[in-house]
Amino acid sequence: MKRILYLDAGAGVSGDMFVGALLDAGASLDVVRDHVGSLGVEGLRLEARKVSRRGVTGTKFDVLDPETRAPVDQAPSAHPGHHHGGRHHGHGHHHHPRRGLREILAIIGEAPLPEPVTRDAAGVFRLLAAAEARVHGTSPDEVHFHEVGALDAIADIVAACSAFHQLGVDEAWCSPVHVGCGTVRCAHGVLPVPAPATAEILRGVPVYSDGTRGELTTPTGAALIRYFCKGFGPMPPLEMDRSGRGAGSRDYGILNMLRAVVGVLIEDEVMARVACAG
Numbered sequence: 379m380k381r382i383l384y385l386d387a388g389a390g391v392s393g394d395m396f397v398g399a400l401l402d403a404g405a406s407l408d409v410v411r412d413h414v415g416s417l418g419v420e421g422l423r424l425e426a427r428k429v430s431r432r433g434v435t436g437t438k439f440d441v442l443d444p445e446t447r448a449p450v451d452q453a454p455s456a457h458p459g460h461h462h463g464g465r466h467h468g469h470g471h472h473h474h475p476r477r478g479l480r481e482i483l484a485i486i487g488e489a490p491l492p493e494p495v496t497r498d499a500a501g502v503f504r505l506l507a508a509a510e511a512r513v514h515g516t517s518p519d520e521v522h523f524h525e526v527g528a529l530d531a532i533a534d535i536v537a538a539c540s541a542f543h544q545l546g547v548d549e550a551w552c553s554p555v556h557v558g559c560g561t562v563r564c565a566h567g568v569l570p571v572p573a574p575a576t577a578e579i580l581r582g583v584p585v586y587s588d589g590t591r592g593e594l595t596t597p598t599g600a601a602l603i604r605y606f607c608k609g610f611g612p613m614p615p616l617e618m619d620r621s622g623r624g625a626g627s628r629d630y631g632i633l634n635m636l637r638a639v640v641g642v643l644i645e646d647e648v649m650a651r652v653a654c655a656g
Contacts, residue, residue, distance in 0.1 A: 379642045383542075383550040384613050385603060386637035390556045390594025393534030395624040396602045398439035399638035400541035401426050402622025413540040414533050416489045422533050423447065429625045436623030436635045439537070441530035449627075450530045478522050479507040482532065491536070498539040498605065506601045509578040531598055538602050545640055551614065552607040554584035558594030558630075576600045584610050592630050616641030 385391070385399070401407055407426050414422055421444030429438045440449035477485075486499045507518035514521070542550075557572040557580070564573060571593050572580065579600040587594075618641040626634035 380549060381547045382614065382616055382641055382643050383545060383547040384639045385552040387553050387555045387603065389632055389634050389636065390558060391599035391603055391636050392596040392626065393531060393538060393598035393602060394439045395626055395636040396599060397534060397537045397541055398426065398437040398624025399622050399636045400545060401439060402437035402624060403545065403620050403638045403640055405541035405544040409544060410537045410540045413491055413495060414536050416491055417485055417536060418489065419485060419529060421529055424533060424537065431625055431635055432633050434623065434633060436625040438625040441533045479503060479518055494543050495539045499536045502535050502601050502605045505579065505605055506597060509575045512578055513574040534598055542606060547640060549608050550606045552603045552610050554586055554610055555580060556594050557585050557587055558590055558592045559587040560591040562593040573597060579604050590630050590632055615644040617644055
């Protein structure tokens with residue numbers, strides 16, 4: 379029997395929403411903390427708490443600011459209106475060093491992590507670096523991350539890989555991805571939504587916007603679903619085992635949550651699928 383993770387990205391996806399959804403579906407925060415702590419990077423602190431959005435409960439996952447111990451989305455340096463799930467696209471905080479791909483891969487590779495977590499965290503960062511390089515006309519090794527190089531995004535990605543493998547699924551699938559609309563302020567100025575790196579990562583993936591203004595899908599969130607998900611389309615027929623919801627931090631007038639459903643596939647070939655390109 380094939381065990382499936384299905385993600386409903388009707389409110390988009392960010393790194394912390396991805397982690398929150400998988401924690402809500404049964405992954406252990408203690409294990410995630412152990413894995414992130416094994417990176418040996420000073421200042422990484424994690425928190426998860428139950429929250430309610432429009433009468434629906436879910437898990438809000440946060441990386442805490444090393445100086446204030448508050449969630450990073452509450453930092454005074456953040457720009458209002460450009461957050462989804464607690465990450466400001468394009469800006470690490472002033473005390474968060476910018477890191478190149480090689481340094482990030484070294485941090486991950488030298489940590490005593492389970493091999494699948496090491497492999498997948500490195501793979502997600504390579505995907506991000508390749509997208510940034512194509513957008514900016516450079517090579518992946520020359521990319522110095524702004525958003526994804528900050529401590530909170532390193533923690534998000536390792537936490538996401540840890541939580542994914544804890545669920546013991548054989549495959550992951552995702553709905554078409556709601557990206558939002560409008561603009562987002564990032565390191566290179568004000569850019570359209572989806573941001574260029576997000577759009578690059580999601581090439582070949584079905585995306586849409588219903589007019590909800592905001593950056594509903596971030597580069598980190600896009601990279602996680604593109605890396606882990608076999609394809610994008612309707613939910614297959616599942617014998618549901620558990621479900622969870624990962625909450626964002628802002629009210630866009632919609633239920634700002636990523637839903638995760640885990641179950642056993644009932645039939646192998648029932649619905650048409652839109653497979654990932656490449």
